[in-house]
Amino acid sequence: MIPAYYHTIMTFTCINILLSLSIGVLAGYAGQVSLGHAAFMAIGAYASAMLTVTFKVSFWLAMPAAALVSAMVGLLLGVIALRLKEDFLAITTMGLNFIVIGVLLYAPYFGKALGIGDIPVPMLFGEEMGRGMYTALCLALVAGVVAAVWWLQRSWIGLAWRGIREAQDVAQVMGVNIAKFKIFAFVISTAIAGIAGSLYAHFLLFITPYDFGFPLSIQILTLAVLGGLGAIRGPVLGAILLTILPEYLRFIQDYRMLTYGLLLVLVMMYQPQGLFGHKSFLTEGLKRLFGGEEKIRGRAA
Amino acid sequence: MGTFLENLVTGAALGSIYALISIGMTMVYGLLKILHVAHAGVYVFGALLGLLAFRLTGSILFAFPAAVLGCALMGYLLYRFMYRRVQDEKPLIPLIVGIGMFTAMGDAYRLAAGPYSISFEHGLAQTGIVLGTFHISFNQVLVIGSAAALLVLVWLMVNKTKTGLAWRASAQDREVAMGIGVNSNYMFGLNFMFGSALAGIAGVLVGLYYGAVNANMGEVWAYKVFVVMVLGGLGNVTGTVIAAYLLGLAETFIISSWGYFLPRDAIAFICMILVLILMPNGVMGKRKQV
Numbered sequence: 001m002i003p004a005y006y007h008t009i010m011t012f013t014c015i016n017i018l019l020s021l022s023i024g025v026l027a028g029y030a031g032q033v034s035l036g037h038a039a040f041m042a043i044g045a046y047a048s049a050m051l052t053v054t055f056k057v058s059f060w061l062a063m064p065a066a067a068l069v070s071a072m073v074g075l076l077l078g079v080i081a082l083r084l085k086e087d088f089l090a091i092t093t094m095g096l097n098f099i100v101i102g103v104l105l106y107a108p109y110f111g112k113a114l115g116i117g118d119i120p121v122p123m124l125f126g127e128e129m130g131r132g133m134y135t136a137l138c139l140a141l142v143a144g145v146v147a148a149v150w151w152l153q154r155s156w157i158g159l160a161w162r163g164i165r166e167a168q169d170v171a172q173v174m175g176v177n178i179a180k181f182k183i184f185a186f187v188i189s190t191a192i193a194g195i196a197g198s199l200y201a202h203f204l205l206f207i208t209p210y211d212f213g214f215p216l217s218i219q220i221l222t223l224a225v226l227g228g229l230g231a232i233r234g235p236v237l238g239a240i241l242l243t244i245l246p247e248y249l250r251f252i253q254d255y256r257m258l259t260y261g262l263l264l265v266l267v268m269m270y271q272p273q274g275l276f277g278h279k280s281f282l283t284e285g286l287k288r289l290f291g292g293e294e295k296i297r298g299r300a301a
Numbered sequence: 302m303g304t305f306l307e308n309l310v311t312g313a314a315l316g317s318i319y320a321l322i323s324i325g326m327t328m329v330y331g332l333l334k335i336l337h338v339a340h341a342g343v344y345v346f347g348a349l350l351g352l353l354a355f356r357l358t359g360s361i362l363f364a365f366p367a368a369v370l371g372c373a374l375m376g377y378l379l380y381r382f383m384y385r386r387v388q389d390e391k392p393l394i395p396l397i398v399g400i401g402m403f404t405a406m407g408d409a410y411r412l413a414a415g416p417y418s419i420s421f422e423h424g425l426a427q428t429g430i431v432l433g434t435f436h437i438s439f440n441q442v443l444v445i446g447s448a449a450a451l452l453v454l455v456w457l458m459v460n461k462t463k464t465g466l467a468w469r470a471s472a473q474d475r476e477v478a479m480g481i482g483v484n485s486n487y488m489f490g491l492n493f494m495f496g497s498a499l500a501g502i503a504g505v506l507v508g509l510y511y512g513a514v515n516a517n518m519g520e521v522w523a524y525k526v527f528v529v530m531v532l533g534g535l536g537n538v539t540g541t542v543i544a545a546y547l548l549g550l551a552e553t554f555i556i557s558s559w560g561y562f563l564p565r566d567a568i569a570f571i572c573m574i575l576v577l578i579l580m581p582n583g584v585m586g587k588r589k590q591v
Contacts, residue, residue, distance in 0.1 A: 084578075087396045091527045092573075094524060095570030095571075096574075099567045099570050102566070106567075221397070254412075255408065256408075257408040258409055260401075260405075261404030261406070261408065264400065268387070268394055268397050
């Protein structure tokens with residue numbers, strides 16, 4: 001029997017991997033950076049919580065619905081994003097985070113500052129899911145999303161995304177429909193964030209708008225940036241590292257934002273491809289250690 | 302009538318603070334096309350330094366030079382050791398670096414000064430001018446007056462000095478400016494120092510105005526400065542100053558007439574996104590001037 005503590009860490013690791021992948025799809029493949037991904041997590045969490053609490057919908061329906069709602073807002077952002085370039089898109093997404101939190105705090109419908117409590121534990125075969133089962137569900141979803149992203153990346157959609165990231169004008173001339181693929185990246189990314197939000201809500205069983213503020217968006221970005229944008233490997237390993245490491249270095253907890261901030265600065269300045277990215281000092285070092293190119297698989301796209 | 306005038310003064314004071322904080326960021330954007338988020342961290346640094354100087358000496362007259370010197374130094378260091386390395390990268394990289402630095406700074410201040418508000422009371426806060434029902438506090442006079450004086454200084458600096466000329470030249474075309482002998486990196490460093498010093502003064506003024514200093518007082522301002530910058534037409538100093546006063550007045554009047562239907566920052570960001578989508582050159586409609 002694994003203690004509950006490890007279930008909690010594993011569940012949070014899974015949620016963070018999903019969030020990190022969600023940034024990875026958007027920023028790494030399509031080259032669009034979001035500084036407000038906590039907003040989409042909030043939308044997913046609230047959608048799922050309200051469906052199950054207010055409308056008594058089953059969790060198994062609420063979670064896809066949460067992904068759908070989040071993806072619809074993502075679609076809207078994608079349309080807006082077509083008019084904005086790089087850094088202005090980034091501050092727009094940041095603004096979106098503040099707006100979503102503002103709406104959740106002030107609109108009477110969402111429980112205001114108290115948030116939503118008594119979120120039901122998901123049912124499986126007529127009984128409440130245990131912690132272990134929930135962790136297993138999270139792991140299964142991570143595996144599913146990783147597989148889906150991997151498939152997308154290998155398909156012509158991934159090719160189009162990389163084209164947009166590397167040289168938008170050239171991609172357009174080659175006949176890639178920029179608008180369609182950009183919006184598609186937003187939809188996929190925000191749907192993943194919505195799933196993560198739903199998992200978060202049904203794990204903690206209690207959510208408030210303050211859980212999804214701008215600092216969380218920064219943390220999500222740090223996960224992906226530290227690991228390295230652009231590959232599945234980077235965001236996944238970054239999320240695992242930054243979720244598990246603080247558990248063993250307890251003294252870091254009090255300096256968490258300081259650490260995240262400095263990590264962002266240092267990684268962006270000295271290793272913009274991330275710790276596990278293409279030709280980073282870590283992957284190069286591992287290559288040298290074990291020798292031979294073929295040992296390092298799944299290199300950065 | 303009394304309320305109208307009081308709203309006007311409150312709005313103008315708020316606008317003055319927005320203007321002083323935004324100018325540094327706008328100038329940096331004009332010169333380097335970098336969104337300098339860590340600027341809000343410099344502003345909090347100014348407030349904390351001013352408070353420290355005030356506590357040590359007991360006079361607010363020492364708070365201002367301490368903030369100016371400390372912030373100018375910090376601005377220079379931020380440029381020299383952080384932005385200079387990434388200034389030619391894709392614009393997202395300096396933006397994320399700046400956000401990371403701002404996050405780290407905010408947490409460092411919290412660890413140094415504690416998470417609570419620290420009182421920054423000076424003896425004159427209660428005095429003011431009273432005309433019938435109309436009341437202006439000393440703090441409002443101080444904020445509006447010093448902002449006006451500093452804005453004149455900025456105008457003189459940008460338009461009447463050789464340094465200002467070099468800034469404008471570098472903003473228009475860095476390579477040509479370098480070709481005719483402008484030491485761009487030196488000018489950028491100077492620009493960071495100047496803008497940061499203004500932010501430091503703004504920090505002290507905000508501390509005096511609200512009677513308290515807080516380690517996370519930069520949080521809201523950091524992102525609101527974007528709103529001011531975007532409304533003012535990016536990199537346009539005049540536009541930014543006008544936008545700052547407009548935003549200050551609009552916020553004050555909207556809140557006094559209708560109350561809060563959304564948090565202030567959410568309203569400001571909705572305005573910003575609308576302007577970005579509909580009028581990407583800002584409300585003033587001009588482009589690329591310092």
